[in-house]
Amino acid sequence: MPRLLLALLCLGCGFRADAEVDPALLALNCLSCHREASAPAADVPALAGLSASQIRQDLLDFKYLRKPATLMSRIAKGFSDEELRAVADYLAQR
Amino acid sequence: MCELSRRRFLQALAVGGAGSLAACAGLPRKKTGGRVVVVGGGFGGATAAKTLGSLDAGLNITLVEPKARYITCPGSNWLFAGLTDLLRLSVDYRTLTEYYGIDLVTDSVESIERERRQLRLTSGRMLAYDRLILSPGIAFNWDSIAGYTPEVAELFPHAWQAGPQTVLLARQLHAMRRGGVVLIVAPPDPYRCPPGPYERASMMACWLSRHNPRGKIIILDPKRGFSKQALFEAGWRRHYRYGEADGLIEWHSLADNPITQLDAQGRTVISDFGDRFSGDVINIIPAQTAATLAVAAGLTDAGGWCPVEPKTSRSLFDEFIHVIGDAAHFSPMPKSAFAANSEAKACAMAVIGLLREVEVPTPSWLNVCYSLITPEHGISVAGVYALDAAQSLVAVAGAGGLSSPAISGSAELEAGYARSVYRNLLKDSFG
Ligand SMILES: Cc1cc2nc3c(=O)[nH]c(=O)nc-3n(C[C@H](O)[C@H](O)[C@H](O)COP(=O)(O)OP(=O)(O)OC[C@H]3O[C@@H](n4cnc5c(N)ncnc54)[C@H](O)[C@@H]3O)c2cc1C
Numbered sequence: 001m002p003r004l005l006l007a008l009l010c011l012g013c014g015f016r017a018d019a020e021v022d023p024a025l026l027a028l029n030c031l032s033c034h035r036e037a038s039a040p041a042a043d044v045p046a047l048a049g050l051s052a053s054q055i056r057q058d059l060l061d062f063k064y065l066r067k068p069a070t071l072m073s074r075i076a077k078g079f080s081d082e083e084l085r086a087v088a089d090y091l092a093q094r
Numbered sequence: 095m096c097e098l099s100r101r102r103f104l105q106a107l108a109v110g111g112a113g114s115l116a117a118c119a120g121l122p123r124k125k126t127g128g129r130v131v132v133v134g135g136g137f138g139g140a141t142a143a144k145t146l147g148s149l150d151a152g153l154n155i156t157l158v159e160p161k162a163r164y165i166t167c168p169g170s171n172w173l174f175a176g177l178t179d180l181l182r183l184s185v186d187y188r189t190l191t192e193y194y195g196i197d198l199v200t201d202s203v204e205s206i207e208r209e210r211r212q213l214r215l216t217s218g219r220m221l222a223y224d225r226l227i228l229s230p231g232i233a234f235n236w237d238s239i240a241g242y243t244p245e246v247a248e249l250f251p252h253a254w255q256a257g258p259q260t261v262l263l264a265r266q267l268h269a270m271r272r273g274g275v276v277l278i279v280a281p282p283d284p285y286r287c288p289p290g291p292y293e294r295a296s297m298m299a300c301w302l303s304r305h306n307p308r309g310k311i312i313i314l315d316p317k318r319g320f321s322k323q324a325l326f327e328a329g330w331r332r333h334y335r336y337g338e339a340d341g342l343i344e345w346h347s348l349a350d351n352p353i354t355q356l357d358a359q360g361r362t363v364i365s366d367f368g369d370r371f372s373g374d375v376i377n378i379i380p381a382q383t384a385a386t387l388a389v390a391a392g393l394t395d396a397g398g399w400c401p402v403e404p405k406t407s408r409s410l411f412d413e414f415i416h417v418i419g420d421a422a423h424f425s426p427m428p429k430s431a432f433a434a435n436s437e438a439k440a441c442a443m444a445v446i447g448l449l450r451e452v453e454v455p456t457p458s459w460l461n462v463c464y465s466l467i468t469p470e471h472g473i474s475v476a477g478v479y480a481l482d483a484a485q486s487l488v489a490v491a492g493a494g495g496l497s498s499p500a501i502s503g504s505a506e507l508e509a510g511y512a513r514s515v516y517r518n519l520l521k522d523s524f525g
Contacts, residue, residue, distance in 0.1 A: 016480040016490055022455035028145065028439045029460045032432065035518045042510030044518060070497065070504045070511065071476060075460065078478025078493030 023086040052092035131223040135159030138229030138419025138434035145442035147194030160202040170256035175300040189525025229419040230385035238381040241356040273308040277373035288321035293465035299342040316352035329467035384421035404487040406444035464512035472508030
């Protein structure tokens with residue numbers, strides 16, 4: 001299908017433009033919740049110390065419902081695998 | 095379920111140690127000249143100033159806020175269940191000034207001289223800007239309910255800007271006669287914190303269930319439905335006998351016949367068609383618009399909110415002014431502290447891009463709003479937002495949505511996450 005038509009069909013129905021989201025900005029949004037955890041069981045887990053591949057694997061597992069989660073699946077489904085990889089790399093390098 | 099001890103709750107609420115800088119340590123810290131003034135030290139303004147300060151050490155960043163301490167609306171409903179107090183909901187701006195190089199001006203902006211790109215402060219001081227970020231929050235539409243004025247609101251508090259009114263409303267609830275009635279008059283869309291009135295009813299019911307079990311909360315709503323309705327109603331059924339004759343909460347949609355009048359003497363609210371509802375405690379949450387400053391500066395549309403270009407959050411009426419937070423029209427994102435924080439980050443990136451005259455990165459936004467039904471039952475709604483091909487803001491299809499009760503233990507887990515996310519968001523925004 002021609003690109004323009006695709007773009008028109010997408011209007012207003014929740015389809016994203018194909019530009020990849022900025023990983024640095026996305027990471028800032030993850031860090032609103034993922035800071036230090038003081039009571040490990042009850043708190044949002046901290047990401048510090050996790051490797052890029054661990055974070056990436058967790059995100060893909062959340063996205064494809066291989067890992068149960070109260071919240072993260074609802075977030076991870078909003079991004080392409082490539083975007084999840086990029087944000088995982090970014091967060092691990094921090 | 096409302097038996098969680100206050101102490102345990104407070105322990106969970108205490109803010110953790112230092113280390114706020116670490117989160118931003120890896121981001122490129124370049125230097126750009128430029129004067130950025132941020133107006134409003136709430137979740138949007140504080141996050142914008144902090145993000146600018148952590149991304150660009152060369153910027154000249156000023157934050158204008160009249161109050162020395164900010165009291166968060168998030169968490170303020172917990173007061174009704176006796177779980178917290180105003181002191182615990184307060185933050186100051188010390189970390190922003192000490193660690194992020196932000197100049198704090200404790201004053202309020204009287205007017206924006208858009209032509210000259212400068213602000214007139216109440217003290218008479220003038221402040222010039224290259225880029226202005228407004229996050230001034232909301233104002234109330236005092237015409238929406240006859241007889242409900244700012245003065246009357248000191249007796250029948252709205253408590254929709256956390257502070258003394260929140261404490262007053264909690265006192266009224268806690269002192270209510272046995273078997274008394276609380277009326278909550280919910281606002282029409284769009285308004286600050288869509289699940290807020292229903293979390294408030296939950297926390298009030300939590301109090302009543304222990305201290306005044308024959309009392310009742312009646313929500314009178316001008317809407318046909320509300321945020322997280324199915325989750326709230328399921329929770330109310332489970333904990334508060336919702337739907338039964340002696341239930342603690344009743345919800346009435348008055349979409350075709352909304353409340354339009356308050357008879358303060360008679361402690362009665364009156365609907366369009368003249369139906370009367372009397373209460374021992376009356377909490378009216380009026381219709382809302384963007385804050386007065388934004389309206390006076392000509393930055394609002396007919397609906398009363400500031401239309402913006404989502405990618406940069408630039409006002410459609412002034413290319414040097416960015417508007418974020420509750421005052422901005424960022425629909426379909428809700429007006430929440432979490433959303434204001436997310437909007438502020440994208441805005442800060444855009445402001446730096448515009449000042450450096452480089453491409454503004456492709457943003458995405460998140461929103462997650464938790465509510466407590468009891469101290470041990472939490473629920474949430476989430477959304478991922480992005481630009482579509484026409485550069486409009488859309489909720490990404492297939493992502494976001496409501497908590498799934500199918501996840502085992504989710505109610506308890508999410509009650510813990512609600513507190514943890516509150517604490518972390520506060521730290522992320524104010525340092
Ligand atoms: C009961 C309740 C519960 C809530 N719970 C949650 C929740 O759990 N999670 C969530 O995400 N959100 C919640 N919210 C919503 C949240 O409080 C708002 O969305 C958030 O505060 C918006 O941030 P803001 O920066 O736009 O505005 P505000 O936080 O209102 O900040 C605006 C600031 O601007 C200042 N200001 C205004 N005019 C001027 C001027 N002329 N000059 C200088 N300064 C000015 C004000 O003093 C104020 O400090 C809740 C709201 C309520 C009422």
